[in-house]
Amino acid sequence: MKTLRLLFLGLTALLAACSQAPRTATPPANPGLLVSSEGIRHFQGQVVVGYQDETALQEIVAKLGAKELARIPELKAALLQVPGDALKASRALKGLPGLRYAEPHLAQVVPPKDDPVEIPRTRASDLSPLGNPADQLLDALPQYALDPRHLDAKRAWDLGFEGEGVTVAIIDDPADVTHPDLAANWAGKAYDPVTNTTYTSASAWLAFINNNPNIYHGTFVASTVSAPRDGQGIAGLAPKSKFLPVAIFQPDYVGDFYVARGIVWAVNNGAQVLNNSWGGLGYGNLVKEAFDYALANGVVVVASAGNSSKDEVRTPAGYPGIIASVAADGNRNKTDFSTYGRHVSSAAPGLDVLLANPTWLGGGYGLISGTSFSGPYTAAAAALVKQACPGATPYQVRRSLETTTWERTFSREKGFGHLNAGNLADLLRRGCADLPSKGAVVRVKVEYFNENGLFPGLLADVILRGKGLRPGDAADPTPVYWARTDLSGEAWFYEIAPGEYDIYVAGADLSLTGGLPEERGTFVGTLIATSGSTAANPVFKLVRLNATEVNLNPTDPYEPNDSPSQATPIAYGITTQLAYIFSQPRDFDFFAFTGTAGDEIRARVYAKSSIGGTLDSYLFLLDAAGNVLEENDDLVPGQITDSEITFSLPASGTYYLVVTSYTIASDLAASDNSPFNKYRLELVKTN
Structure with a gap:
């Protein structure tokens, strides 16, 4: 367990503010400031979008309340300044007609001077x-x-x-x-x-x-x-x-x-x-x-x-x-x-x-x-x-x-x-007639279908693996290519080796989104990449996966529960529905329960280690006055990042369980706002 008493400067502020008005919106970003969130290094408040046409771009700008900084007409791409968090803004656009992709203005590359x-x-x-x-x-x-x-x-x-x-x-x-x-x-x-x-x-x-x-x-x-x-x-x-x-x-x-x-x-x-x-x-x-x-x-x-x-x-x-x-x-x-x-x-x-x-x-x-x-x-x-x-x-x-x-x-x-x-x-x-044959261009379109309908296959992984590949053979030259689908479900492969390929397609990675393997959906088939195919006339493959739609804007059924006055009631023997550390940069979810002196309790957060997703959870137990009685980061340090508290209640009364992420708990300035920060909270009395 990592003890993070410094965090309670933040929790104390939450307790003191329980009767205050809701927090204001995130202030405007500082242009050009590099930040890192969810392991993604990007420019604060800047979003890059790919759009189908001018109408779509203007709808994107209006939805985000953004300012257009620049565009690349040849790529139908624009750089936008947004008033809030770039990661959240890019995800808020999902499903908007005419949007091909949206991502923070990335800065993941290491400068050459940093080469070792x-x-x-x-x-x-x-x-x-x-x-x-x-x-x-x-x-x-x-x-x-x-x-x-x-x-x-x-x-x-x-x-x-x-x-x-x-x-x-x-x-x-x-x-x-x-x-x-x-x-x-x-x-x-x-x-x-x-x-x-x-x-x-x-x-x-x-x-x-x-x-x-x-x-x-x-x-x-x-x-x-x-x-x-x-x-x-x-x-x-x-x-x-x-x-x-x-x-x-x-x-x-x-x-x-x-x-x-x-x-x-x-x-x-x-x-x-x-x-x-x-x-x-x-x-x-x-x-x-x-x-x-x-x-x-x-x-x-x-x-x-x-x-x-x-x-x-x-x-x-x-x-x-x-x-x-x-x-x-x-x-x-x-x-x-x-x-x-x-x-x-x-x-x-x-x-x-x-x-x-x-x-x-x-x-x-x-x-x-x-x-x-x-x-x-x-x-x-x-x-x-x-x-x-x-x-x-x-x-x-x-x-x-x-x-x-x-x-x-x-x-x-x-x-x-x-x-x-x-x-x-x-x-x-x-x-020039003796040069090797021309390469191929392949376009793969992925769609998800389930009982709710047909959806674009976003965040799908597409692998083209040359026929006859010998796994583990270091001298095998058989080509392998990988691409990820955009928000329309398309992945392109330009100038690849012509020939026959096994095509492997998998829906959004469950280690990221969470869920069950059957919810991801997979496809295995073949295609012929024809020499001389071009961007104007590519080899085309449509793949439909029986898979769960990826939700980039989930609804937490317990929000708002960001302070003791808004705390969601929970009782012994209850496991919550799926909830999220999401929708704001620093989310603390409060759950209130009534206990009796001598109750032996166990509170468990089921998160990344047990249900997938991205949440490395952190759990606090507070008394009615806001004093920290116990806290936990990892159930098994270095192995299970879900959190668990066992505790004997010292008196009868109201107690609070507070769920957040380790990223937020470990740094008063850090944010963690992923739509895949999912969890369930379980509370049981063990005596």
Whole structure:
């Protein structure tokens, strides 16, 4: 049990206020303030919505009493400022006609500067080429990553594949467009998605950066791709490509809405490849739709797998259609820090690679490690394909890279192997007709049905698992893709491998919503993902599940019971109906009972551990004067998070049981307002 006496400053206030008027509405949010609620990091008071048309958007704005801050017309998405809690506001929209999704303005991504990888900077004069093999000198300084034993860049260049005519967007912190080893290949534009400003002046872009010492990552990344072969410093793998900076870290993460706006801007401004050396955990509808927009427009999307050292799926690397890159060391083995798994595509150098250091931090070059740099080597290899075959689809580009690696076999640690630009060039010079087959686009629509009717299949998980997958086989390349349905019940899979799939669909996760397994509903079937299917003409699958509708706005039958004067009566031998710690940021539910001196009582909260849902409960027993007699967090610490109190009543009279969440009880400033914070309260006399 965790003793939280500090909470009773809050409970005492409730007791003292029992005769006061109801609490006022939540004050307006502080724009730009980052908060974390239910484990979701987001901007306070900001909601992102996807809408079908202008009428639907205006109805959404009116329902929330919101102010529209910005929109992305291409995605039919808008950023709204709402007067209350963003999580609650987004859930209040469920069922509104024309709404595709609603979510808080997410900020789950970890800034690149927080990657657990050292960045040892050095001066160019300290990087003597004398101790290096001659084949590592491809410009002025030695680069093992490009030599014939790694990326084999010179063979590709000698065959004419240097990325000429291809623009790669560097979606990162602001890259240095004035660095002597980058200026020549700047595409002439740079973008701040927060202010929606396109910069065409290098000096104005530098003024925007303002010599910020925490901005450097994008410069390293850009030089991986586009540093020219000009006799100074280093060369990128695509030394004749152009780079297009998009500033999504300034230096902190600007939020999913602005990232999506940056992605759309890059696509609309001529990028053929997007590099994303960033990521995190969680799932965002808007960012996925932005990448889907890129893929639907034939733009290749590359993402670093992550630096977690784990076999896990991080986003955006795990979204369907995205090329996920693993970091390799000097022996072409996966580095110890690299994330890996079935979803990864290939590996590229990511340990102690030599890259350009921003001029505002002294210029020159530095040795740096991370999947942040294997990713742009992969994006540069994609640029070589786009140079040779501008019409190549994202999936064709991916498979071109995968079928020309050193190993050409699959493992969870390196995908299809370590990239080899020389082998890739051999494929490209044979002509575009020899590229692998085009990918597929699949649209799955999920609906729930039960005795109450037919409902959109929101919060459903959809998995496409290639036929013949061998579970547990680390060398099995059979593809697996996952997506979550939006509020209309749709899930899209862009640019995936063509072929036959087992499709698995499950209704909303019971560990989140609570309930019985039979209420979730599942479906198993098959579909054929046809090569060449497109966003305009996708493979379509309708799935109907016999499942319980997900309720994002449940009604607590006992509210209002937020103070002793409003307490719900309860008696021995009673278990309440389903109730919720919901509808306000800090909810305390009061239940009153009458006991006799010497009564041995047991009060039990059945919550997350027993009925599912999200409530980690906390239970208090108070006497009539509001004194705390007993409290409990976990029935079995570390195992059962439901709460239970056993107690012998000292006198006859009125007592109160107060149910809340551990999150609220442990922090006077914390909120916990999930529609899945469900519980039942049981009171029994045991003597």
